Amino acid sequence: MNVLLALPALLLIALVFGWPMARYTWLSFHADSVLTGLVPIPNGGANWVRLLSDARFWQDSLQTARFAVMSVSLELLLALAIALLLDQRWRGRGAVRALTLLPWALPTTMMALGWRWIFNTPYGPLEQLAAALGLPSLNLLADPNFAWMATVAADVWKTTPFITLILLAGLQTIPADLYEAFRLEGGKPWQSLRSITLPLLTPYILLSLLFRLAQAFGVFDLIQILTGGGPASSTESLALYAYLNAMRFLDFGYSATVMLGGFLMLTVIIVLAAIALRSIGVLRPVK
Amino acid sequence: MTIGRRLLIMVLTVLMVLGFGVGWSRGQAVEDVRILMPAPFVDATASLVERFNVDHQDRIHLSITRGPLETESISDLAISSLLLGDPPFDSLLMDVTWLPKYAEAGWLEPLDRWFDSGDEDALIKGARLGNSYKDHLYRWPLVADVGMLYWRTDLMEEPPTTPDQLIEISERLQADGSAKYGFVWQGRQYEGLSCDFLEIISGYGGHWLNSVTGQPELDSAAANQAAQWMESLLAKGISPRAVTNFAESETLQAFKSGDAALMRNWPYAFAELQKDDSSVRGKVGITTMVAEPGQQPRATLGSWGLSLLKGSPHQDATVEAIRFLTSESAQRERFMERGYTPTQQSLFTDPALTTRSPVLPDIGKALDVAIERPPTPLYAQLSDVLQRRLSAVLTGEQPVQPAMDEAQASSEVILKSAGGSG
Amino acid sequence: MKQRQLWIVLLLAWSLAPMVWQLISSFSTNDALIATPMAFQERWTLQNYRELWQSNPPFWLYLINSSIVASVSTLLTLLLALPGAYGIARLPKLWRQNSRLFITAAALFPYVLLFLALLELARTFQLGNNLIALALPYSALSMPLALLLLSAAFEGLPQDLEDAACLEGMGLLQRLRWILIPLISPATASTGILVFLFAWNEYPVALTWISDAKMLTLPVAMARIAGTSVYSIPYGAYAAATVLGSIPLLVLVLIFQRQIVSGLTNGAVKG
Numbered sequence: 003m004n005v006l007l008a009l010p011a012l013l014l015i016a017l018v019f020g021w022p023m024a025r026y027t028w029l030s031f032h033a034d035s036v037l038t039g040l041v042p043i044p045n046g047g048a049n050w051v052r053l054l055s056d057a058r059f060w061q062d063s064l065q066t067a068r069f070a071v072m073s074v075s076l077e078l079l080l081a082l083a084i085a086l087l088l089d090q091r092w093r094g095r096g097a098v099r100a101l102t103l104l105p106w107a108l109p110t111t112m113m114a115l116g117w118r119w120i121f122n123t124p125y126g127p128l129e130q131l132a133a134a135l136g137l138p139s140l141n142l143l144a145d146p147n148f149a150w151m152a153t154v155a156a157d158v159w160k161t162t163p164f165i166t167l168i169l170l171a172g173l174q175t176i177p178a179d180l181y182e183a184f185r186l187e188g189g190k191p192w193q194s195l196r197s198i199t200l201p202l203l204t205p206y207i208l209l210s211l212l213f214r215l216a217q218a219f220g221v222f223d224l225i226q227i228l229t230g231g232g233p234a235s236s237t238e239s240l241a242l243y244a245y246l247n248a249m250r251f252l253d254f255g256y257s258a259t260v261m262l263g264g265f266l267m268l269t270v271i272i273v274l275a276a277i278a279l280r281s282i283g284v285l286r287p288v289k
Numbered sequence: 290m291t292i293g294r295r296l297l298i299m300v301l302t303v304l305m306v307l308g309f310g311v312g313w314s315r316g317q318a319v320e321d322v323r324i325l326m327p328a329p330f331v332d333a334t335a336s337l338v339e340r341f342n343v344d345h346q347d348r349i350h351l352s353i354t355r356g357p358l359e360t361e362s363i364s365d366l367a368i369s370s371l372l373l374g375d376p377p378f379d380s381l382l383m384d385v386t387w388l389p390k391y392a393e394a395g396w397l398e399p400l401d402r403w404f405d406s407g408d409e410d411a412l413i414k415g416a417r418l419g420n421s422y423k424d425h426l427y428r429w430p431l432v433a434d435v436g437m438l439y440w441r442t443d444l445m446e447e448p449p450t451t452p453d454q455l456i457e458i459s460e461r462l463q464a465d466g467s468a469k470y471g472f473v474w475q476g477r478q479y480e481g482l483s484c485d486f487l488e489i490i491s492g493y494g495g496h497w498l499n500s501v502t503g504q505p506e507l508d509s510a511a512a513n514q515a516a517q518w519m520e521s522l523l524a525k526g527i528s529p530r531a532v533t534n535f536a537e538s539e540t541l542q543a544f545k546s547g548d549a550a551l552m553r554n555w556p557y558a559f560a561e562l563q564k565d566d567s568s569v570r571g572k573v574g575i576t577t578m579v580a581e582p583g584q585q586p587r588a589t590l591g592s593w594g595l596s597l598l599k600g601s602p603h604q605d606a607t608v609e610a611i612r613f614l615t616s617e618s619a620q621r622e623r624f625m626e627r628g629y630t631p632t633q634q635s636l637f638t639d640p641a642l643t644t645r646s647p648v649l650p651d652i653g654k655a656l657d658v659a660i661e662r663p664p665t666p667l668y669a670q671l672s673d674v675l676q677r678r679l680s681a682v683l684t685g686e687q688p689v690q691p692a693m694d695e696a697q698a699s700s701e702v703i704l705k706s707a708g709g710s711g
Numbered sequence: 712m713k714q715r716q717l718w719i720v721l722l723l724a725w726s727l728a729p730m731v732w733q734l735i736s737s738f739s740t741n742d743a744l745i746a747t748p749m750a751f752q753e754r755w756t757l758q759n760y761r762e763l764w765q766s767n768p769p770f771w772l773y774l775i776n777s778s779i780v781a782s783v784s785t786l787l788t789l790l791l792a793l794p795g796a797y798g799i800a801r802l803p804k805l806w807r808q809n810s811r812l813f814i815t816a817a818a819l820f821p822y823v824l825l826f827l828a829l830l831e832l833a834r835t836f837q838l839g840n841n842l843i844a845l846a847l848p849y850s851a852l853s854m855p856l857a858l859l860l861l862s863a864a865f866e867g868l869p870q871d872l873e874d875a876a877c878l879e880g881m882g883l884l885q886r887l888r889w890i891l892i893p894l895i896s897p898a899t900a901s902t903g904i905l906v907f908l909f910a911w912n913e914y915p916v917a918l919t920w921i922s923d924a925k926m927l928t929l930p931v932a933m934a935r936i937a938g939t940s941v942y943s944i945p946y947g948a949y950a951a952a953t954v955l956g957s958i959p960l961l962v963l964v965l966i967f968q969r970q971i972v973s974g975l976t977n978g979a980v981k982g
Contacts, residue, residue: 004801010794011858012810018851019817022828033708036394036666048706055702057677085719098719101969102726107964107971109912111930112953116733119946129734146534147477159729164975173977210337213819220821221913227934230359233534234478234680235673241823241915248827249368249919250361251669253395257893261824268821279349354924357935366935370922372830373839377923 010219023265028097029258036252047121049259058235058243059260063267066239069225070218073157077214078224081165086199088166089173099170114227115191117156120144121228146236149229153237157224161217165210173199208279212272219268240264319347321472322355324595325354326382327363334614341613349363349606360384360480371396373599380611383428385592386605387417390666392422398597399425403608415656416632418590422664429612429615432629434591435655436488436578439544439552439562443572444468450586452492452518455579456709459527468550471527472541475553476519477536478680483662483672484589485553486679489661490515491587492580498663498671505700507675507693516689520682533683545569553578555591556652560628575651577658588655589608589662592632628705667707721949730957736950744947761952766936768925772957777840777911781930784849784910785903788857791850792902793892795859798937809857823915825852830919840923848916853906859904860977864898865891899952902973904967910961929956 007243030049032042053059088099105113120126123141124133132140144150176199184194199208222241230245231238240260247257290339291571326334328550331353339350354377358362359612363665364387377628383391409417415435420428440448449455459471475481495511506512522528535543537554541561544552547568552558558702562573580586586595595611597604613619620631630652636642637653662668678696681687687695736744743754763770799810829848838844867893876886892899914930921927927935933952964971 005806006799007798008802008810009796009798011791011854012813014791015814015817015850015854018848018854019820019825022825025828025831033706035707036390038708040394043708045706045708051915052702052706055699057699058673084722087715087722090715092715092719098773098967100965101723103968103971104730104961104964105726106906107912107960108730108957109914109930109933109936109960111912111914113729113951115933116729116953119736119882120729120732122946125946144534159725162741163726167972167975196296215819216819217907220823222823223930227619230362234676243822244824245912245915247827248830249372250365251667252368253388253667253670254827255708255829256706259828267822366922369919373833373920373922375840431890 023262026258027264029255030262032255040252040254042255045255049256052259053257053259053263054140058238059240059263061235062238062240063166063264064235065150066219066221066241069153069157069221069239070215073154073161074214074218076154076158077162077165078211080162080205081169081210082203084162084166085173086195088124088170089141102161102166105109108160108225109257110160111204111227114156114224117152117159118228120183121152126218126270144233146234147234150237151223154229157218157221158222161214165214168206168210169202170202172203176202194229211275213270215275216268219264219271240267253268296491320349320603322349322351322380322603322607322610323376323612324334324351324352324380324382325363325367327356327360327593328358330377330382330593331355333623333629337614337622339483341610344613345609349603349609354378356382359528367462375600376598379603379607380595380597380599382431382593383596384661385590386668386672387593388428388594388596389421389422389447389664389668391596392425392427395664397427397600398599398601398604399427400597400608402428405614407577411634411639412632413634413656414652415588415590415659416592417594418659419661420594427484428594429596429611430592430594430632431622432593432613432623433632433652433656434555434593434630434650435577435659436484436553436555436589436591437652438578439554439558440574440576441569441572441573443470443549444550448574448576449592450470450576451582452489452579456525456527458522458597462524462550463527468544468548470549470550473521473528473532473549474522475535476523476528476532476680476683477534477539477541478676479536480676481536482582482670482676482679484676486519486588487589487660487662488553488578489519492578492584493518498676499666500664503607503665504704505697507678507700508697513618513689514694514695516679516682519679520689523683528620533680550647556630556648557628559646559648571636575648577655584607586658586707587660588658590659609641667703670703670707671700674703678699712831716868733950733953737954739950740852741947760955762948763955770952770973771934772925773929774956774959776842776926777929780845780849780917781907781910783843783846784853785907787846788853788906789899789903791930792854792857792861793899794887796893797853797865797887799858799862800865802966812864814858818859822852824955825917826915829916832896833920840926841920842926845917845920845928848911848920849906849910852916853909853915856909857902857906860898860902860974861895863977864895868894877884878884886895896972897973898977900967901970901977903971904963905974908960908963908971912950 017245020058029042031044031047033045034040034042034049047168088095089246120128121142123139123144128142129139132138142189143149181194184250189197220241221239222245225237225239225242226245229237231242244257244260244264247253247260326667337416338353339352341349356366358397364384367376367381370378412430413433416433417429420426420430438448444462445458449458455472458466462468463471474485476485490497490512494516495509495515496506497500497512499506508524523530523532530540530542537558539553540554541558543549544554544558545562545567559573561567561571561573574614577586577588584682597607601607615632617633617636620633621642623629624631624636625645629645631642632639637649643649654683665670665671675696678687678692682689682692714770737759738755738757740754740756740758797808802810832843833839838847872890873886876890879887913928914934917928917931918934919933924935933949933956936949936952
């Protein structure tokens with residue numbers, strides 16, 4: 003009976019997440035593009051051959067990885083600091099927590115537009131600030147070398163609250179007497195961070211790391227609105243490239259291949275990260 | 290109640306029913322025609338649309354859907370509607386490079402029924418290009434657009450006509466200090482770079498895509514020479530290094546401020562150069578891009594045109610609207626008020642128009658040698674590959690030959706994987 | 712402690728400054744946004760908001776569309792997830808653990824990758840341009856999170872309670888309806904609000920499933936408004952749209968703060 007209740011939900015998930023992957027695998031061995039009248043025709047491994055030699059795919063992979071690693075690590079650091087601040091007892095803590103949560107709750111598209119305005123040249127506040135300080139124009143969104151930093155900044159702003167909450171939940175599971183005992187043994191407050199807080203927080207850090215890495219690897223909304231992938235595709239992510247292949251180039255077969263390629267890469271990264279984290283094992287709880 | 294009164298009531302009733310019916314059927318007869326256009330064109334056609342609706346009151350109501358400003362975004366919007374089916378437009382204002390993709394996808398209704406060869410002969414040569422795909426007419430041009438070489442009449446007697454001359458003149462002017470840079474153009478990794486390259490490779494007698502075999506020829510001698518020449522402009526300092534990040538507006542800015550002797554740009558730039566804040570006002574001539582001796586100089590075709598979407602329930606009405614918006618008087622008005630280049634042959638020598646812009650005949654000459662970017666449904670991907678490799682050459686990341694070989698190989702792979710090798 | 716106050720101020724500035732900037736921009740004239748400093752009285756205007764209200768279709772329509780989609784998605788998700796979560800919570804241990812692993816993997820999955828398959832579904836089954844139909848993928852996509860949160864809540868209930876109800880002769884549906892579901896209502900509220908937020912904010916699926924301007928949800932409408940101005944600086948109007956679009960969320964977050972936090976953190980602790 004319980005199985006019967008659980009089954010529909012599990013099947014639905016299997017269908018919604020599994021079927022597309024099966025479909026993409028099948029599509030990736032077909033030409034399904036405007037040239038075939040959007041009807042799949044087997045083309046052997048031509049899509050995969052193309053993927054391997056596609057400079058844009060590899061550039062986007064690197065850019066996606068750069069985006070994911072940079073934004074997630076910055077978010078973790080910031081979130082840790084903020085969580086430590088919010089974990090202390092002070093008046094108005096609840097209100098501040100609610101306010102810091104706001105960026106996370108707003109639609110990405112909306113705030114991506116906001117950030118486009120903030121980075122606008124020459125009228126955005128950043129440019130005006132630079133001008134007021136006598137600095138040269140940043141022109142961040144037009145520079146292929148720096149535009150990605152704008153995407154990272156916007157993502158950090160938006161997603162840090164999410165990690166903060168998870169870490170905060172972790173901090174609140176650490177019993178206060180541990181710190182007390184540490185202090186009695188003569189440990190300095192900042193040492194307790196390394197010896198108690200971080201080790202006990204590790205599962206939460208890993209969890210948010212895993213979750214955010216996967217989400218950041220699929221970044222789409224933010225980049226589509228903030229930069230459109232430009233300039234010169236310098237901020238284009240794999241998801242955006244897959245989207246363009248389908249919706250702009252009308253090449254569904256190759257779009258599916260790009261998505262599978264990206265997905266495989268993500269899986270490999272997560273597995274490698276898991277192995278690496280396990281093998282380092284520096285973070286162990288103190289007795 | 291008398292017979293007379295009954296009769297009167299009956300007659301009145303009949304009249305009312307009739308009147309109602311007539312009013313109703315007239316209401317039915319008004320066909321709603323909707324055209325999707327990029328935002329700037331919406332403003333440029335607003336007064337024409339108003340006039341059309343007055344003229345066709347009770348029959349056709351034309352409304353323009355305001356699409357995104359950026360060229361690619363409007364195509365994205367149109368495609369997502371078309372993919373879902375039942376698009377909320379009857380007609381779409383299309384860039385020249387989209388047509389093969391839309392036609393091949395089966396989204397366009399051929400216009401052959403409504404336009405004959407007489408209509409086509411009235412167009413200037415360049416405007417006749419890029420409207421047909423596989424022997425069917427799918428698009429009627431609204432405005433013409435073509436790549437041109439701008440030159441400073443105060444610095445040189447005659448504009449250069451060959452690549453060597455361009456270098457020679459530039460070096461001379463730079464040496465005597467009359468110009469900071471010789472030649473500015475669109476070197477950023479984006480569509481403009483492909484447009485510039487098409488003119489140069491044609492000037493060397495080469496082809497980007499062979500129109501007979503449908504295969505790319507980017508590893509040909511001409512392609513290598515073209516890329517080599519563009520790279521040498523940077524190496525010799527004729528073009529500033531910053532050109533690798535120049536799109537149209539940066540190019541225009543450099544030329545407008547008097548920093549450069551020559552510029553590659555579209556016709557819109559001429560009006561900009563005549564404004565008060567321009568340092569080169571009245572000192573600018575325009576011609577076609579340089580070509581090797583014996584080769585035909587070529588000008589990359591831009592241009593927007595109106596197409597009819599398949600499945601539109603108002604085909605005749607839509608074509609009527611297309612005809613109106615592209616009529617000679619509409620073109621005249623758009624040119625006089627907004628400076629949009631006309632498409633009708635006769636207008637290029639019309640005194641009223643040439644007084645307004647003395648370079649109009651020169652634009653006409655460039656349109657006579659206009660060349661299309663490869664008319665393939667896969668154009669966007671092919672152009673991206675080319676832009677990437679050219680940009681690598683221009684920024685010194687990759688030598689010319691391997692870059693062009695790679696561009697060739699990638700283009701072949703794209704054609705093959707999408708099923709277009711045959 | 713002076714230092715802490717400084718940090719709190721910095722934190723709030725970082726979190727709120729971009730939103731405050733939007734708020735200021737939304738009430739500023741376009742001249743004020745681009746020109747050198749203006750007289751204080753001259754820079755303020757309601758024009759941006761008026762434009763939004765008079766635009767075609769009017770902006771409030773998008774708010775209504777998003778509300779419809781988000782409400783239907785939330786209801787549908789809870790309707791499917793509550794029995795499912797109960798079933799999972801009562802599975803034998805090994806099964807339960809494997810199910811959880813599977814669901815967690817789905818929750819981690821960057822769902823944007825599903826857009827192409829979903830688009831094919833929309834085309835095949837004519838689901839495009841239909842707000843109710845859009846709730847189907849939304850429910851499916853939020854199912855993993857909902858199952859994780861709700862099954863954890865069901866597992867937290869003491870087994871004796873259910874046994875007692877069984878002894879009284881209550882059937883499964885009755886037990887769920889009268890005893891179990893009321894007891895996990897805090898978790899249900901958390902789940903509901905998170906699903907609502909997801910559906911309200913979702914972009915890629917809405918982008919491919921909706922093309923009719925009258926059916927757009929807020930995020931897609933915002934993106935579309937952004938592209939369609941000929942002015943290089945239409946940011947006053949964007950900002951006004953951002954502010955209007957944010958108000959419902961601000962209200963939601965401030966009211967349901969506790970539920971959101973407990974939902975996210977429970978997901979973290981137990982997921």
